[in-house]
Amino acid sequence: MFRYISKRILATIPVMVMVVVLVFLMLRLSSADPAAIIAGDNAATEQIQGIRVKLGLDQPVLAQFATWLAKVSTGDLGESFFFKKQVSELILDRLEPTLSLALCTIILSVLIAVPLGVLAAYYTGTWIDRVVMGLAVLGFSIPVFVVGYLLMYVFSIELSWLPVQGYQRLSDGFWGWLQKLLLPCFALSAVYCALIARITRTSVQEVLGEDYVRTAHAKGLTNRIVLMRHALRNAAVPIVTVIGIGIALLIGGVVVTESVFSIPGLGRLTVDAVLARDFPTVQALVLLFSLTSVMVNLFIDLSYTLFDPRIRY
Amino acid sequence: MSIKTLRRTCLTVSIVIAGIASLVLQRAALAQAQAQTILRAVMHSDLKIVDPVWTTAYISRNHGYMIYDTLFATDALGAVQPQMIDTYQLSEDKTVYTMTLRDGLLWHDGKPVTSEDCIASIKRWAARDVVGQAMMAHVKDFVAVDQKTFKINLKEPTAAVMLGLSRASGTAFMMPKRVADTSPQEQISDYIGSGPFVFKTNEWKPGSKVVYEKFAQYKPRAEPPSAMAGGKDVKVDRVEWLAIADQQTAVSALLAGEIDIIEQPSHDLLPMLKKNANIQFSDWSSLGNQYVFRFNSLNKPFDNARARQAIWYAFNQEDFLKAVIGDPDYYKVCKSMFFCGTPLGTTKGMENLLESNFKKARELVKESGYDGTPIVLLHSTDRHVYANLAPVAKSLLEKAGFKVDMQSMDWQSVVVRRAKKDPVAKGGWNLTITSTNNVLNPLESSYLNAACEKTTFGWPCDAQIEKLRDDFSRETDLTKQLALVEAVQLRAIEYPVYIPLGQWYQPMVARKNLSGLIKAPAPVFWNITKTGK
Numbered sequence: 055m056f057r058y059i060s061k062r063i064l065a066t067i068p069v070m071v072m073v074v075v076l077v078f079l080m081l082r083l084s085s086a087d088p089a090a091i092i093a094g095d096n097a098a099t100e101q102i103q104g105i106r107v108k109l110g111l112d113q114p115v116l117a118q119f120a121t122w123l124a125k126v127s128t129g130d131l132g133e134s135f136f137f138k139k140q141v142s143e144l145i146l147d148r149l150e151p152t153l154s155l156a157l158c159t160i161i162l163s164v165l166i167a168v169p170l171g172v173l174a175a176y177y178t179g180t181w182i183d184r185v186v187m188g189l190a191v192l193g194f195s196i197p198v199f200v201v202g203y204l205l206m207y208v209f210s211i212e213l214s215w216l217p218v219q220g221y222q223r224l225s226d227g228f229w230g231w232l233q234k235l236l237l238p239c240f241a242l243s244a245v246y247c248a249l250i251a252r253i254t255r256t257s258v259q260e261v262l263g264e265d266y267v268r269t270a271h272a273k274g275l276t277n278r279i280v281l282m283r284h285a286l287r288n289a290a291v292p293i294v295t296v297i298g299i300g301i302a303l304l305i306g307g308v309v310v311t312e313s314v315f316s317i318p319g320l321g322r323l324t325v326d327a328v329l330a331r332d333f334p335t336v337q338a339l340v341l342l343f344s345l346t347s348v349m350v351n352l353f354i355d356l357s358y359t360l361f362d363p364r365i366r367y
Numbered sequence: 368m369s370i371k372t373l374r375r376t377c378l379t380v381s382i383v384i385a386g387i388a389s390l391v392l393q394r395a396a397l398a399q400a401q402a403q404t405i406l407r408a409v410m411h412s413d414l415k416i417v418d419p420v421w422t423t424a425y426i427s428r429n430h431g432y433m434i435y436d437t438l439f440a441t442d443a444l445g446a447v448q449p450q451m452i453d454t455y456q457l458s459e460d461k462t463v464y465t466m467t468l469r470d471g472l473l474w475h476d477g478k479p480v481t482s483e484d485c486i487a488s489i490k491r492w493a494a495r496d497v498v499g500q501a502m503m504a505h506v507k508d509f510v511a512v513d514q515k516t517f518k519i520n521l522k523e524p525t526a527a528v529m530l531g532l533s534r535a536s537g538t539a540f541m542m543p544k545r546v547a548d549t550s551p552q553e554q555i556s557d558y559i560g561s562g563p564f565v566f567k568t569n570e571w572k573p574g575s576k577v578v579y580e581k582f583a584q585y586k587p588r589a590e591p592p593s594a595m596a597g598g599k600d601v602k603v604d605r606v607e608w609l610a611i612a613d614q615q616t617a618v619s620a621l622l623a624g625e626i627d628i629i630e631q632p633s634h635d636l637l638p639m640l641k642k643n644a645n646i647q648f649s650d651w652s653s654l655g656n657q658y659v660f661r662f663n664s665l666n667k668p669f670d671n672a673r674a675r676q677a678i679w680y681a682f683n684q685e686d687f688l689k690a691v692i693g694d695p696d697y698y699k700v701c702k703s704m705f706f707c708g709t710p711l712g713t714t715k716g717m718e719n720l721l722e723s724n725f726k727k728a729r730e731l732v733k734e735s736g737y738d739g740t741p742i743v744l745l746h747s748t749d750r751h752v753y754a755n756l757a758p759v760a761k762s763l764l765e766k767a768g769f770k771v772d773m774q775s776m777d778w779q780s781v782v783v784r785r786a787k788k789d790p791v792a793k794g795g796w797n798l799t800i801t802s803t804n805n806v807l808n809p810l811e812s813s814y815l816n817a818a819c820e821k822t823t824f825g826w827p828c829d830a831q832i833e834k835l836r837d838d839f840s841r842e843t844d845l846t847k848q849l850a851l852v853e854a855v856q857l858r859a860i861e862y863p864v865y866i867p868l869g870q871w872y873q874p875m876v877a878r879k880n881l882s883g884l885i886k887a888p889a890p891v892f893w894n895i896t897k898t899g900k
Binding site: 087089090091092093098099100101102104108136137138139144147148203206207210211214217218219220221313314315316318322323325326329330331 | 423613
């Protein structure tokens with residue numbers, strides 16, 4: 055196991071290097087010029103050039119890359135062009151909202167989708183199955199921002215139950231934190247519920263046809279025990295895989311959700327940094343997202359051993 | 368009691384205590400928040416750069432008005448009024464300004480505002496600002512007479528001192544000397560001002576929230592507020608600028624009462640807001656804004672004045688204004704390089720222009736020797752106040768005989784692209800559209816600046832325009848200033864530097880429980896009272 059984990063972690067190094075090089079080059083070759091944006095609408099050419107020099111953007115791309123790489127290798131992600139703050143500070147500041155949103159969404163999705171998927175599988179072909187699968191199609195089809203606006207209209211404007219936008223830190227009170235997270239979580243979880251419910255249904259359906267399930271029934275076990283202990287556990291590997299993929303996809307989802315609900319998380323930071331051509335921030339964020347994605351996949355692979363003892367690394 | 372039971376009991380008690388503590392803390396926080404009057408506004412952009420002298424971005428200027436004060440300011444009639452200044456005199460030969468500061472002016476750290484602070488601030492501002500640079504060409508030196516009085520000695524009389532020190536945009540904000548001594552090429556890192564609000568740097572969350580608190584020791588002028596001038600009497604405890612990038616979300620938050628003001632709501636959302644009884648409309652600026660159609664004078668065919676003149680004939684303002692603003696309440700056809708309705712707004716020379724006379728336009732295009740190479744028109748797609756302009760321009764240009772390559776991109780890409788001097792084949796450009804509210808006179812209008820390489824994007828180069836602008840900066844008589852403005856306009860028709868596409872207005876929307884909103888060229892938050900929800 056230790057050897058496997060070491061190998062997997064080592065394998066991330068070339069992936070990360072490729073990501074770093076690609077992101078750096080794509081930003082530099084996109085002819086984006088943060089200096090013109092920083093200088094403002096009425097700035098003279100001389101002012102823009104002055105800022106360019108100040109930011110080191112007048113240097114050759116290779117020289118800029120070498121400088122940045124040297125800093126990153128020491129853990130220094132650089133300073134944001136716009137916010138005059140260390141990028142690491144900006145990221146740390148935005149981490150809590152995004153983690154809260156992502157965790158809440160995953161928990162909500164699993165709590166809703168897995169039981170629905172199991173129910174749909176158990177009652178295959180009945181109205182329950184059709185309703186669940188119909189909802190799944192809707193979840194897949196309606197974009198996150200549309201779900202967001204609809205929820206906002208109903209629960210915030212019409213019913214005044216929940217706030218429209220914003221984020222409250224957990225340290226400032228649990229109820230306020232939860233209130234502000236509920237709508238974005240429901241909006242974002244729609245698509246994941248759909249994904250997880252469909253996979254759960256298919257997986258459990260396959261397992262329910264296996265001999266050992268029939269044997270379990272023959273032993274006189276109740277439906278609940280057969281489903282939960284025998285069927286669901288054996289169907290868990292594809293479900294866990296899809297949850298893992300979901301976490302990677304969530305990175306894209308939080309960008310939209312955080313914009314719609316005005317949550318100051320990493321998604322919003324990414325959008326702001328891209329639009330402002332804030333190179334150091336974009337580079338650091340892509341690095342972080344790539345690393346997260348690689349790590350989540352590793353953990354998912356390792357978690358298979360928990361559900362299927364036959365899997366060994 | 369077994370160990371298991373004991374553990375369970377401890378856990379339950381801990382959870383209950385944590386829950387009670389959380390509730391108590393929440394109630395305390397709620398009580399504190401309720402005791403304060405907080406004004407929450409969504410501005411047109413998130414505040415990123417907090418040095419309003421270093422950048423020309425409007426959001427930084429707006430931030431400047433919150434925490435800094437100015438020596439002079441313009442009132443609702445456009446007249447220059449003293450602000451931090453108590454009294455000022457101009458010598459008989461008009462070469463010495465003697466200015467005395469008001470009593471009781473304090474920086475946010477409690478220290479008094481001095482002449483030395485103001486001199487250092489003027490110097491730093493003048494190094495960056497277009498009018499400041501024009502002013503400094505006439506300044507011999509500054510002399511601090513005492514703590515509160517200073518002199519500006521001029522080489523010759525000029526109107527640029529009062530114009531510059533009272534500018535609503537490109538504003539000369541006063542800072543403590545230690546801050547103003549920062550190189551004009553560097554951004555400041557100390558945000559102490561003497562304005563009506565204190566910038567809460569510890570609560571500033573870029574991309575999320577900017578917080579200002581009322582400066583309790585600020586002494587407003589006795590006069591009632593009028594545009595940027597008069598008493599800056601703050602009637603709320605705290606102002607928060609929330610960064611809500613999505614317009615629909617901002618409107619929903621306003622309707623739900625979570626925010627109080629949206630500075631620039633999208634025009635297409637206005638009908639929905641008009642139906643709501645809790646919402647009021649107001650113009651920050653009665654002057655409005657002017658759309659600017661800018662040529663790149665470095666690249667063919669618009670390096671030739673004939674090709675640029677053709678556009679004076681091909682265009683009409685109504686098509687543009689209808690396409691982007693739509694509601695005539697929020698736009699005005701204005702055939703002038705300067706704001707219509709202001710003392711220097713004139714239609715001199717515009718009689719047959721901007722009437723879509725395609726026959727005349729095609730003649731001029733032919734005379735210019737245009738060879739049919741497609742011209743690159745930059746099209747901003749993501750800002751509602753620009754999105755529909757370029758397609759209208761493309762249609763009218765094609766009717767005038769140009770081949771147009773309209774390239775669509777986000778606004779920031781337009782900003783980056785238009786700063787490039789490269790030929791079109793190497794990523795350069797020919798035409799772009801922007802908007803400005805700095806068109807009160809030829810000196811402050813950056814798009815009338817025809818100082819070749821030194822001016823902003825487009826880089827027009829005309830000695831006559833520059834001579835007229837220089838003459839204007841020396842002139843202090845309004846009648847003679849108007850004559851010079853007309854001369855500038857006539858020259859800008861002959862040697863086009865840009866085409867004005869009309870005036871437009873951006874209403875501000877607020878909850879009806881706010882009163883005392885001031886009409887001004889920049890959004891200001893003093894004098895506003897908030898009652899209930």
